[in-house]
Amino acid sequence: MSHADDSADHDGRVILPVVALTLLAVVVRLVGLGTRSFHWDEGRVGYWTLRFLKTGAFEYRPVAGGPFLYLVDQPVFALLGPSDFSARLVVALVGGLLPLVALLFRRRLAADETVVFAAILALSPTLVYYSRFLRGDLPLAAFSLVALGCLVSLVDTGRRRYLYGAALAGALAFTTSGFIVGYVACWLVAGALVFDHVRVYGDARQTALDRVSGYGRTLHDWVTPLARAFLLFVAVFIFFYAPRSADGSGPDLWNPLTFPAVLEEALYGSLRKYVGVWVEYRDGHEFLAYIAAHVELLVVLAAPLFLLGLFGFAAERYAGRNRSVVAFASYWAGASLLFFPVITELTAPWVIVHTLAPTSLLAAVGGAKLVRFARQGVSDRNAARTGIAALLILAVVAQAGALAASNVYGPSDWDNRMAQYGQPAGDLDAMATNASTAMAGNEGIDVVYVGDRYYLADDSDEDYPPVPESWGNRLPLPWYFERMDAETTSVSNATRLDTLDETPPVVVAQPQYRAALDERLTGYRVDEYELALWNRNVVVYTRQ
Structure with missing residues (x-):
């Protein structure tokens, strides 16, 4: 059989299962997508997206995260209307299509490794949970894997489309989250170690200087495609980071007369703002404590994936082929254990997504070896081997299923380790329904917040980020009221x-004011809601 036949047979055994897993991944992310109340971070993104959509103005603010979700959710809201479901839809689709990334690595991985890789990306509970969450972490991890996969396919095939795909995915990764700096650091470390890895395991007759010279000749031969890819990267970057002006008073992407100012703001201004927020004015923290917390979350929320990744790393490095792409993922995962605890401002479950991205490839190697071990036991009719393999596979599947049932689709309470503190413990849909009914036909102020925790001396302070702490204390309620177009x-x-x-139809108050408000607000329904996992209750009065 020729090499072409081997390749076609390999693809035939891989593509259909990966596509099937991708369809399953989309389904598990869309089912009940809008049932969980918005987390505080989701509330921020949703609120500012609605504000940008309403005013037509946009300016990159590092404290509000990358511009990707704000800009891609605007047409979604315009088409489907704002809701918890529509706001999370883009992230859910990115996560649902993520298993297709495995096909970009199929020339470097065995057929079973590729399918297991797709299965992990499709069904890993942590990846599923944060594919159903309005933050940029999952899109950042996804676009980074796509960029790496395109670069690997470029090396394997020499086809230019993979170069442009890598440029596009890389540019999108830069628009999703400030955590991109961690990816750049991890990739630089991994790239340097893989370069040395080739020296150890490659052709001993080829020196490092020979390889550098070869890379230089390749760059020279590809100068035109590389220039086009660079322009594509810059164009996408500018599109997302360029300001939009509502009244034409400032730089506006759609005003050609202000294009020089747009370029300056998108390229230099965004970097200056990023450094100011993420470097100059941020607080430090205890490095070792954050590393320990990061590893603890990996063990608690993704133990099977983490252990399979360790097994895959050990098997590949000490008993495998020492493939460069697996080595790169190993170094990337290892570096992430150090870099992300440094750059994050708080210990949160979503941070481990950035370690799980490379670990998924390692776990695919380990998982495939486990499946082969089971197959060999069945083939040899070895009851002991088959039993051990079956127990291990059952443990992995059972733990993933239990996490999905209890954490991904289960209630948001303090027992749910994937639900960070800012996740409301109660269901806010009833509050939104009652408030919407109360506001119907109202003119003037719709909502009033009562209490120093929520008080803003100047209501214009909430027009754009950054905002006072008292506004943040209201989260995620501003998202729900803004989508009703409420005046607060x-x-x-x-x-x-x-x-x-006049007393507005909706009054939101700290619980300490309930007795005083009960006397003043007759004809109002009163309900108490939990805006966090604990110790953040709020009383909501809605006029009947």
Whole structure:
């Protein structure tokens, strides 16, 4: 059989299972996508997206995260309307299509490794959970894997489309999250170690200087495609980071007369803002404590994947072929254990997504070896080997299923380790329904916040990020009220409610003011909701 026949047979055994797993991945991410109340971070992204959509103005603000979700969710809201489901849809589709990335690595991985890789990307509980969460972490991990896969396919095939795919995916990764700096650091470390890895395991007759010279000749031969890829990268970067002006008073991407200012703001201004927020004015933290917390979350939330990754790394390095792509993933995963605890501002479950991205490839190697071990036991009719393999596979599947049932689709409470503190423990859909009904036909102020925790001396402070801490204390309620197009204000205590011309149809208050408000608000329904996993209750009055 020729090499072409071997390749066709390999692809035939891989493509159909990967496509089937991708369809399954999309389904498990879309089912009940809008049932969980918005986390505080989701509330921020959703709120500012609606504000940008309403005003037509946009400016990159590092404290609000990368621009990707804000800009791609605007047409989704315009088409489907704002809701918890539509807001998360883009991230869910990115996560659902993620198993297709495995096909980009199929020339470097065995057929069973490729399929297991796709299965892990499709069904890993942590990846599923944060594919159903409005943050840029999952898109960043996904676009980075796509970029790496395209580069691997470029080396394997020499086809230019993979170069342009890598440029596009890399540019999108830069628009998703400030955590991109961690990926750049990890890739630089991994690239340097793989270069040395080739020296150890490659052709001993070829020196490092010979390889550098070869890379130089390749770059020279590819100068035109590389220039096009660079321009594609820059164009995508500018599109997302360029400001939009609502009234034409400032730089505007769609105004050719302001294009020089747009370029300056998109390329230099965005970098200056990023450095200011992420480097100059950020607080430090205990490095070792954050590393320990990061590893603990990996063990608690992704133990099978983490252990399979360790097994795959050991098997590949000490009893395998020492493939460069597996080595790169190993070094990338190892570096992420150090870099991400350094750059993150808090210990949160979503941070481990950035370690699970490369670990998934290692786990595919380990998982495939486990499956082969089971097959060999069945083929040899070895009951002991078959039993051991079956127990291990069952343990992996059972643990993943239990996590999915309890954490991904289960209630958001303090027992759910994937639900960070800012996740409301209660269901806010009823609050949104009651508030929407109460506001129907109202003119003027729709919502008033009561209490110093929520009070803003100047309501214009919430027009764009950064915002005062008291606005953040309201989260995720601003998202729900903004999508109702509600007009809001605030007072510092219950007695100040009397200074308003008319009591609004919705009153949101700290629980300490409930007794005073009960006397003032007759004809109102009163409900108490939990805006976090614990110790963040709020009382909501809705006029009947």
